[in-house]
Amino acid sequence: MIRCEKLFGFQRGPRLVLRMKDDQHRFLSLMGQLPVRLTAEQAGWVLNCQPHDIPALIHARMLKPLGNPSANGAKYFATADLLETAKDRSWLVKMTTVINQHWQKQNFRKKCHSAKGSQNGASSLVSLEKVVGG
Secondary structure (H helix, E strand, C coil): CEEHHHHHCCCCCHHHCCCCCHHHHHHHCHHHEECCEEEHHHHHHHHCCCHHHHHHHHHCCCCCCCCCCCCCCCCEEEHHHHHHHHCCHHHHHHHHHHHHHHHHHHHHHHHHHHCCCCCCHHHHHHHHHHHHCC
């Protein structure tokens, strides 16, 4: 088990709770230690992102689940790996960019799908590339 105080540089107690959900607080203060293996939701808590962002990070090869889980299987992540990469500012910038681009694409697809009367499908693809910088 890994000690929270050493990894995050804070004491357990009221200072830990900075607008954190109760279950997140309980998770992170679990006997002052983190488990060595985290679920996707727990990995999101550590990285301060949403659980639905984790698949986008896996797809972009920013996160590597432990083992070889099936596409629709539960994914687990090494706590030590997550904490190490979370210290890297350039990795955090890439992570933020990947998440932002993922949701821009999703929102664009949703917008295009709802506006079915598009005259030129090719122009939609060009617009999508402009939105995500591809």
